[in-house]
Amino acid sequence: MPAKVAINGYGTIGKRVADAVELQDDMDVMGVAKMKPNYEARRALERGYALYATTKDALPKFEKAGMKVAGTLDDLLKEADLVVDCTPEESGFKPTYEKAGVKAIWQGGEEHALTNFSFNAAVNYREAIGQSYVRVPSCNTTGLIRTLYPLDVHFGTAKVLAVMVRRATDPLDSKKGPINAIEPELEMPSHHGPDVQSVLPTLNIHTIAVKVPTTIMHLHAVSVELKKATTAKDVLDVWRHVPRIRFFRGAEGVASTAQIMEVARDLSRSRADLYEIAVWEDGVHVVGNTLYYFQAVHQESDVVPENVDAIRAMCELETDAKRSMERTDRSLGIVP
């Protein structure tokens, strides 16, 4: 029987996870909960999702906006085995989920301590099996894990420095800036380093974050001291055997995140998403024992397949990480 999944929060991540879950044959979306009857709520209805108001107080707003709701979040949780929480960080729904007796997944805006288990399909799928509460780290952290974990396994890593040039906000947002400035995260390490370690506890990583005026992708400049000498070619070969990394060539005109997202759009996936981490083949360099590379992260979607795998593990629908990832990837159009 398919797992019954509730989606709490139907914004950038929530709507993507909902659609991805719908694409699986072993799980169903029971409904989505929303605070406000805005244009995204309307799209949820048009898409055929049962729409729930997060709270009772919100019900009249939905009625006034002419949007039919099936009840409140509490009603939705009654029908669900698991809820994917895609609400803004620190929304504080854990007691609600506990009371309803549902398993729950949170996103990277939450602290690791909320669940004491942070998930990445390639790293710790097996430990996630049967878990009640799981956190999927943020887009940036997931992006770092995707490329660093296989490096650590194959070559060993002595020290990692990742400078993350972050998009300031998502494409759907027109309130946040900056319009013309670069903003460093003055505290160090940025939270991403410890966050990577919530999944890869022994990785020696320092992260530096800088915010820039763009909406489409994060870009990481990563420097890795490897324990074993190697070449750019060998590094690329390792990555080629790992899921959810996609390769691009500056020499073919993919000069920036603009062209990467253009390729993503040309893939004709829903919302023009790029679930894979983008690596420039001709941006990988090995100097002595140090590997330098650039990668770009589509902040809106790279965690979506991880959410699907997490559901599968937690609901014990599949015991093998690789098989789960393959099912997820095939459904989303991620072709190796």
Add this chain to the structure above:
Amino acid sequence: MPAKVAINGYGTIGKRVADAVELQDDMDVMGVAKMKPNYEARRALERGYALYATTKDALPKFEKAGMKVAGTLDDLLKEADLVVDCTPEESGFKPTYEKAGVKAIWQGGEEHALTNFSFNAAVNYREAIGQSYVRVPSCNTTGLIRTLYPLDVHFGTAKVLAVMVRRATDPLDSKKGPINAIEPELEMPSHHGPDVQSVLPTLNIHTIAVKVPTTIMHLHAVSVELKKATTAKDVLDVWRHVPRIRFFRGAEGVASTAQIMEVARDLSRSRADLYEIAVWEDGVHVVGNTLYYFQAVHQESDVVPENVDAIRAMCELETDAKRSMERTDRSLGIVP
């Protein structure tokens, strides 16, 4: 028998027209021609299109890049009834097409004088039937025609002033700016006014254009002196009965072009395109005889359905404009 269509130029417009043609059951893409073996050429191959080099000189470049081409543009034209020219403006292929004996469609970058026939499906489909050379006006011009023509028909228009706040470049481009400036088109009227008149010769329109640092949509602030008194509601009613206009509500959080394109992405169409002109319902105001409204134009895709209809008229696949538009729109997921 389906019309055989060649696509010359596989960039922003070319790839969209190719895919739209492929979706029709009365026309086929015979191949696409490209100057350079860049990432878009690679995607064309991956998508299954026969790839042709524009010129003989370019053949070795494709070979070197490991991209298999089926020949040159001349070879492609031999197999085609009609070519859609999506090359940069003033590329000068008309003699080539004449020599090859194929019908041809050009985009709005070209002058009206090249074909002496500028096309809009709602306005002059019938006159396009059987034509050899047709021009589809630019995204902005097409956008203005979509909303102004029905106004002219239903209310009569005495005078139109359209101020066009233009996106500076397309999302795939990372070379052009400005990054932090507003650039007025100092010549007046901007070329758009006369261009609208190439389709609607009697419309009294003045256009003003300003370029701003955004990539996703043009925005038009339009002011129309109507010949008949009316209300915002009646104007909206007229537009609701016209294809290829889509309505948005500021009150539901669609505050800017950002949220419009987010809805477009949520529609899960290929490349997240919005073929329809976007009109804010709560931005339509009538003061005395003057109608004011805002519309937004997805510059990459609004002309795509017009290209498909133009092919259908020119190749005499359908004599009725409305039926052609319905077929095109259904295939592209444009639901009225």
Add this chain to the structure above:
Amino acid sequence: MPAKVAINGYGTIGKRVADAVELQDDMDVMGVAKMKPNYEARRALERGYALYATTKDALPKFEKAGMKVAGTLDDLLKEADLVVDCTPEESGFKPTYEKAGVKAIWQGGEEHALTNFSFNAAVNYREAIGQSYVRVPSCNTTGLIRTLYPLDVHFGTAKVLAVMVRRATDPLDSKKGPINAIEPELEMPSHHGPDVQSVLPTLNIHTIAVKVPTTIMHLHAVSVELKKATTAKDVLDVWRHVPRIRFFRGAEGVASTAQIMEVARDLSRSRADLYEIAVWEDGVHVVGNTLYYFQAVHQESDVVPENVDAIRAMCELETDAKRSMERTDRSLGIVP
């Protein structure tokens, strides 16, 4: 004896007004009041201004930050004849000023009703003489008045439509966006039309506002139906005899607001300000009775000279508008 001026609020406008007042020989800055001990407060001290905390509560914060304050706003007002309120809109200090018995000037963020007198030096200096409470309209409104008033006087205006392409936020701000969107003001007219009429009550003006991702200037596309036939040359001649308008030529490479602000920087004025309204000579066109022109407004500084003139009128330091404006302009480096 020089007028004693207090500055309440030392941000974008406040610090400019303070410096402009300091440049006059008939007025003195008694001190500036600030809510928070941020970098601007530090600059005020470094510049030699007496710094006051807006409230008693804020005193410890300044102490903690190591910034020496001379007291609170109440203390400052005791030493002042007039306060220029440069606080965020609706800060509600009027009762405070009334209680302290000081004259007061507010900026355009406030409603006209707060003072029932909105000021523009060229239009109503004489009526401002001796007034207690005066409002200087916003940068955009002031910009429109500067060019429209002389047109109205010389040619008569039947109808004005101003489409205002607004910078989204000021250069010092890195929080506000949008980064990649255009946002229309869906309500019409935008508040600027009625605001212009608070100074020019009989002007028939409709305004439309659109926000775009830039920080440096607003750009206005203005369309004016004149009562008298004229030419672009004559319009320019009228403006040339009016203060606080500066002319630029697209033909000399001034293609956008970027180059206008570059010229402003090349003038070596403090903060690279451009107090004048920028008009493109080669962007002025007359078609029939309709005049079209573009102007750009440096939103941080164009109201600064108006504030100085308003002080002079209110404190009865000068009865002649023209003489006041000349003194102000000379002090600020505005050469006719």
Add this chain to the structure above:
Amino acid sequence: MPAKVAINGYGTIGKRVADAVELQDDMDVMGVAKMKPNYEARRALERGYALYATTKDALPKFEKAGMKVAGTLDDLLKEADLVVDCTPEESGFKPTYEKAGVKAIWQGGEEHALTNFSFNAAVNYREAIGQSYVRVPSCNTTGLIRTLYPLDVHFGTAKVLAVMVRRATDPLDSKKGPINAIEPELEMPSHHGPDVQSVLPTLNIHTIAVKVPTTIMHLHAVSVELKKATTAKDVLDVWRHVPRIRFFRGAEGVASTAQIMEVARDLSRSRADLYEIAVWEDGVHVVGNTLYYFQAVHQESDVVPENVDAIRAMCELETDAKRSMERTDRSLGIVP
């Protein structure tokens, strides 16, 4: 007798160097040469510089534009002891200067090999004394040298990694982008590393460059393995005793390059320039032997004082580096 200085190229750097030279009492600007009679040429005239056309061919253009020129570059060079070349890179004027028998300074766009001497006042002033041909490295390189050289002297540096988040173009430019993308320099190291070594040959530095959509400053995230253990406080103390570094505090609201440039504007220097390298005090961290810090570089002006010092050394106006730097800095308003 003051050194007679010609300025070839009057753009972003040229006009700043001209004004800085004018401020010195031991050197004079004999004139500035320009290719085109654009708005910058007009400003040069308004500022009182003798204007020269770069070539004879350009003379009629200046005449047509109504700009009075004093002759050609050749004429200007006859009157000069030294020319500061601020033309676009690889303009190729060296033979012209050799023929005219003038000393010459080039900017960082040129290769080190052109002069075989790259200059930084703090590092190698003494070696520059009497030189005929000197190159002042680019803004980014100069910025790195300013902070790294004292670190190397005081603590010793084992290894430096600098990730440079570069502004895409200057504020005066409205043509270049990107508008919404991040563009990595895929080749490694970026040219900046070797360029730093042209002045500091033994420094072990790797540089990575990324271009982002902003115009106002470059931001560097620098990681330095020091040879001696130290603290953030001690690092700051070293920098405090070095000229041309200015400190900012995130805690006081200086969160990004926007606020840094706002402070620069508040300094009321010409063109709102910031000649100093900006370092965030609260962004300096030492972890083990590794120092991390952020610095921001005002790309338009940080090399200006270096140019002045280079002139002084080359023309043997002053033998002591420290004294030259003090004179330069005092004239430009750089207060320690």
